Amino acid sequence: MAYVRSPFVTNQNRPVEQPIEFDHRHHAGDEQIDCRYCHFSVEKSPSAGIPSTTVCMSCHAQVWNKSPYLTLVRQAYFTDQPIPWVRVHNLPDFVYFNHAIHVAKGVGCVTCHGRVDQMAAIEQYQPLTMQWCLDCHRNPKPNLRPQEFITSMTWQPKPEEAAALADSLAQQYDVHSRTSCSTCHR
Numbered sequence: 001m002a003y004v005r006s007p008f009v010t011n012q013n014r015p016v017e018q019p020i021e022f023d024h025r026h027h028a029g030d031e032q033i034d035c036r037y038c039h040f041s042v043e044k045s046p047s048a049g050i051p052s053t054t055v056c057m058s059c060h061a062q063v064w065n066k067s068p069y070l071t072l073v074r075q076a077y078f079t080d081q082p083i084p085w086v087r088v089h090n091l092p093d094f095v096y097f098n099h100a101i102h103v104a105k106g107v108g109c110v111t112c113h114g115r116v117d118q119m120a121a122i123e124q125y126q127p128l129t130m131q132w133c134l135d136c137h138r139n140p141k142p143n144l145r146p147q148e149f150i151t152s153m154t155w156q157p158k159p160e161e162a163a164a165l166a167d168s169l170a171q172q173y174d175v176h177s178r179t180s181c182s183t184c185h186r
Contacts, residue, residue: 010127018087018121020072026160028153035109035151040081046098053077088122089113096186105173106144110153111136117153130184137178141166144175 007013027033036042041049053076060070076083089112091097102112109116114125126132136143144166151153157165169175 005127005129005131007127010089011127012124012127013122015121015123016086016088019084021069022121022177024116024119024122035116042099043103044100045102046096050082053081060080087159089124089128091128095184097184103150105175106135106147106150106169107140108143108145108150108152108155111143115153133181133184134179137183140175140177141170144169144173 003009014027028035028104035048038055039048040051040052040055041047053073056070056073057077060067060073064070065074073083075081078144111124112126112128142162144153145152146169
């Protein structure tokens with residue numbers, strides 16, 4: 001069982017080579033671009049969405065528009081072809097996961113994806129095993145945050161207010177423990 005739950009099998013902290021070098025430290029960290037700008041469907045659909053080249057070019061038509069790093073982005077944009085990004089967080093087909101419901105219930109991006117603002121290249125931060133998911137589903141309160149801080153990489157509740165805030169958010173968002181098989185296996 002240790003092998004099956006090891007990072008070797010779960011792909012946790014394993015670099016994934018992408019077709020274009022994209023540094024989240026710069027975009028999410030230095031520039032503080034909100035996750036939802038690029039991953040625009042995260043609040044509306046099961047998938048967070050992969051940004052189209054139109055999203056990239058909305059800035060890069062003006063900024064770094066001659067950079068050799070962006071040659072493939074420009075090429076994809078002008079030929080109306082998607083960039084062939086390689087999926088990093090990949091759950092098995094028999095698992096149903098909905099980003100929108102987690103965001104609506106107050107689970108912040110950093111809970112599952114880690115400090116993206118400190119990652120040169122995105123890596124799977126959490127193991128994404130059934131046990132890891134169930135731990136949160138059994139006790140979701142510590143992972144809840146106010147909606148205005150959903151995409152914040154640095155927000156932390158004040159220690160003396162954490163328990164009361166978690167209780168309040170769970171009530172406000174109508175969050176309950178969800179451990180029935182059909183919650184994730186449909």
